[in-house]
Amino acid sequence: MDDDKLVSALERRVDSTYTVTGGLSHNATLVPEASRSPCLQLVPPFSTKEGILKEEPLIPGIYQRDKKVIRIDKSDPRSVQSYIKYDLDVSRLNAIHKHLWLAGLPQVSRALHNQIRVGRQIHITERADLHLVWRDSILYLKPLPDYLLSHVSWTNIFCSNRELYESAKGFLYSYTWLICSKSDLRIAHEQGLISEDVRWEHWAPFSAAVVSNVSPDLCGVNPRYVYGELRLTRLNLICRFCSRTFSFGTIIRGYEYGYRQYSTYLERNFRWVLTAFIYITVVLSAMQVGLATSELNENRVFNRASYIFSMFSILAPVISLFVGALFILILVLVNVRYALDQRTASRRKYAGAFANEAVKRHAF
Numbered sequence: 001m002d003d004d005k006l007v008s009a010l011e012r013r014v015d016s017t018y019t020v021t022g023g024l025s026h027n028a029t030l031v032p033e034a035s036r037s038p039c040l041q042l043v044p045p046f047s048t049k050e051g052i053l054k055e056e057p058l059i060p061g062i063y064q065r066d067k068k069v070i071r072i073d074k075s076d077p078r079s080v081q082s083y084i085k086y087d088l089d090v091s092r093l094n095a096i097h098k099h100l101w102l103a104g105l106p107q108v109s110r111a112l113h114n115q116i117r118v119g120r121q122i123h124i125t126e127r128a129d130l131h132l133v134w135r136d137s138i139l140y141l142k143p144l145p146d147y148l149l150s151h152v153s154w155t156n157i158f159c160s161n162r163e164l165y166e167s168a169k170g171f172l173y174s175y176t177w178l179i180c181s182k183s184d185l186r187i188a189h190e191q192g193l194i195s196e197d198v199r200w201e202h203w204a205p206f207s208a209a210v211v212s213n214v215s216p217d218l219c220g221v222n223p224r225y226v227y228g229e230l231r232l233t234r235l236n237l238i239c240r241f242c243s244r245t246f247s248f249g250t251i252i253r254g255y256e257y258g259y260r261q262y263s264t265y266l267e268r269n270f271r272w273v274l275t276a277f278i279y280i281t282v283v284l285s286a287m288q289v290g291l292a293t294s295e296l297n298e299n300r301v302f303n304r305a306s307y308i309f310s311m312f313s314i315l316a317p318v319i320s321l322f323v324g325a326l327f328i329l330i331l332v333l334v335n336v337r338y339a340l341d342q343r344t345a346s347r348r349k350y351a352g353a354f355a356n357e358a359v360k361r362h363a364f
Contacts, residue, residue: 042165044154045172045213051151052202059083059147077157081164084157087145088167090129090224092255096245099238100227108177109228112184112191115139122191128171129224130256135232141178144194148172149206170225173214176207177228232256252334273320280313 044051062071065086073079093100109132115122120139125131131142147153148168158165179185179194185203188194218226236254239245287306290296 042159042162043213044151044159045169046151046206046209048151050206050209052149052198052206053146055150056152056156057146057150063087081157081161084147085164085167087126088128088164088171090131090167090170090222092129092245093224093230094222096235096238096242097223099242100224100230102238103234104227104230106226107228109174110177111180112178112187112193113181115178116187122193124192128167131171132174132228133230133232133235133256139229141191141193142171143192144172144175144188146195149195149198166220166222169214169220170222172210173221174225174228176211179203179207252331273324277317280309280316283309284313 059072059074059080060083061074062069063083063086064070070083072083110118112122119137120134121137123138123140125140125142128142130140133140147157148171154168158168175194179188182200185194185198185200189196214221232255236256239250239255287302287309290302291306296302
């Protein structure tokens with residue numbers, strides 16, 4: 001009995017990264033969990049033969065981050081990984097992942113030819129967290145980086161970092177949704193979404209290999225790619241009121257601040273006011289007709305409702321104008337403060353330029 005308890009205790013204490021085969025006995029074997037579960041193995045999602053680019057592709061020399069130009073030191077693996085991590089970053093969407101069902105469905109996106117068919121205009125973005133995000137008739141797509149088509153890149157960069165691996169595999173998987181036919185590949189070339197060197201005879205076996213190496217439960221893929229297309233207006237709403245992202249900045253800007261003029265901000269956010277005014281006008285006209293009839297003229301309930309709605313229709317436009325003016329005032333103050341802060345910071349950071357004789361006499 002004591003031996004049985006000892007065996008049971010030892011089985012519970014075996015490290016969770018191993019699987020015990022045959023129980024604890026002289027013939028027992030410890031199998032690493034990584035070799036048992038494909039999700040824990042970091043291997044390229046395609047073979048060397050199926051890789052489209054046979055050599056390691058060129059990495060850009062610079063990129064923009066936080067409104068700064070950053071140089072990539074290609075001799076330093078950390079510098080290259082830092083660039084790729086930023087290039088494929090979808091952490092903002094993962095922060096609100098449990099609310100993404102409000103912005104999209106957990107299914108693959110439409111192929112490119114179907115996007116065109118439903119009237120979508122493709123706009124290029126270099127941000128992975130805007131990839132497959134849409135508003136109105138615009139669909140944002142990030143072009144497929146060449147480094148994801150190279151087996152060398154996967155072996156040297158992605159297979160040594162789980163976070164990069166999952167982001168890269170998810171992003172590459174999203175392109176198997178978009179490019180399913182020759183017409184899709186033609187559209188991708190026309191829109192600058194994929195390298196011109198990629199031909200259909202390359203893409204067909206490559207995409208098949210990628211899909212076959214994606215687990216049905218999407219294990220080993222970044223959770224963002226559980227969802228396909230995401231609606232930008234819903235993402236803005238989620239970011240403004242989600243507890244993890246709630247702040248004064250997100251209240252104003254939401255997920256993506258797409259306004260460059262105050263008139264555009266008012267048009268998009270207060271468009272519903274015009275619809276409300278039209279509805280109020282129709283109801284008031286109907287009430288006026290109702291009060292002219294003998295059946296409703298002496299009805300106390302109808303008269304009371306007419307009085308309340310009339311007062312509301314008088315106050316509603318005034319309140320709407322006040323709220324709109326307040327929002328514009330807040331936006332102006334926020335933008336002016338931001339501009340002044342940036343001006344002060346630039347004078348410290350670029351002191352040499354501000355000390356130049358060409359502008360020194362005009363500085364204040």
